[in-house]
Amino acid sequence: MRRMVFDEDSKIARKVQRGDRQAFEALLVKFERPVFSFIYHFFQDRALSEDLTQETFLRAYRFIDSFRPKERFSTWLFSIAKNICIDELRRLRKGRTVDIEAVDPDILVSDGRRGDDPQLASILAQQGEILRQVLTRLPEKYRTSIILFYFNELSYEEIAAVMRISLSNTKILLFRGKRMLLDLYRDESGGDV
Numbered sequence: 771m772r773r774m775v776f777d778e779d780s781k782i783a784r785k786v787q788r789g790d791r792q793a794f795e796a797l798l799v800k801f802e803r804p805v806f807s808f809i810y811h812f813f814q815d816r817a818l819s820e821d822l823t824q825e826t827f828l829r830a831y832r833f834i835d836s837f838r839p840k841e842r843f844s845t846w847l848f849s850i851a852k853n854i855c856i857d858e859l860r861r862l863r864k865g866r867t868v869d870i871e872a873v874d875p876d877i878l879v880s881d882g883r884r885g886d887d888p889q890l891a892s893i894l895a896q897q898g899e900i901l902r903q904v905l906t907r908l909p910e911k912y913r914t915s916i917i918l919f920y921f922n923e924l925s926y927e928e929i930a931a932v933m934r935i936s937l938s939n940t941k942i943l944l945f946r947g948k949r950m951l952l953d954l955y956r957d958e959s960g961g962d963v
Contacts, residue, residue: 779843786834794834798827801844804922805851811917812855822858826851845931848924852914852932859910904954912947919944 779800785793805826810819829850837846905913911933918924918932930940 777842780837780839780841783834783837783843783846784839786831787837794831797830797843797847801847802827804844805847808848808851808917808922809855811921812859812913818858822851822854826854829854841931842928845928848918848922848928848932849934852918855914856910900955900958901951904951904958907954908947908950911943912950915940915943916947916951 779797782793782796786797802823806819806823809822809826810816813819813822826847830847833850837843905916908916914933915929918929919926924932926937926940926944929944930937933940933943935943
């Protein structure tokens with residue numbers, strides 16, 4: 771019985787499973803920048819993000835046989851990147867703090883999927899530094915979901931697959947994460963939004 775393949779990237783991944791190294795190169799070219807961007811939003815450290823991006827692809831190649839063609843390759847790859855980020859965050863917490871700087875607050879407030887008050891968007895854009903600081907204080911799972919949704923523009927379904935949680939839990943996680951972000955922002959800025 772033939773296995774169904776979900777998308778074009780999954781077809782290419784099947785070729786990699788059969789030993790086609792050039793197919794892996796094609797996936798690397800396509801996904802290197804999005805994976806780097808995802809990781810960079812966690813750490814704001816170019817060198818570290820490059821290293822972790824490389825580690826993501828090394829693990830993807832090493833464990834390509836665990837990829838199931840019925841799922842999206844991008845979801846599987848971002849799951850690997852997410853796990854590497856979590857491992858690195860744990861390692862860094864033992865020795866130093868993680869600082870996420872230069873997060874563009876416009877991305878968090880100007881996405882068409884949100885119906886926030888334009889005044890709130892303006893305030894958050896003006897207070898970008900505060901927003902960057904409070905984003906670093908969110909627990910991993912909330913920060914991950916927000917980064918995947920706003921920076922990598924993954925759908926709720928894709929985030930659920932990356933984080934290995936249900937669709938309803940994904941929606942709850944994003945809702946709570948945005949609420950926590952707003953509450954932390956209010957505390958930090960000393961005012962109401």
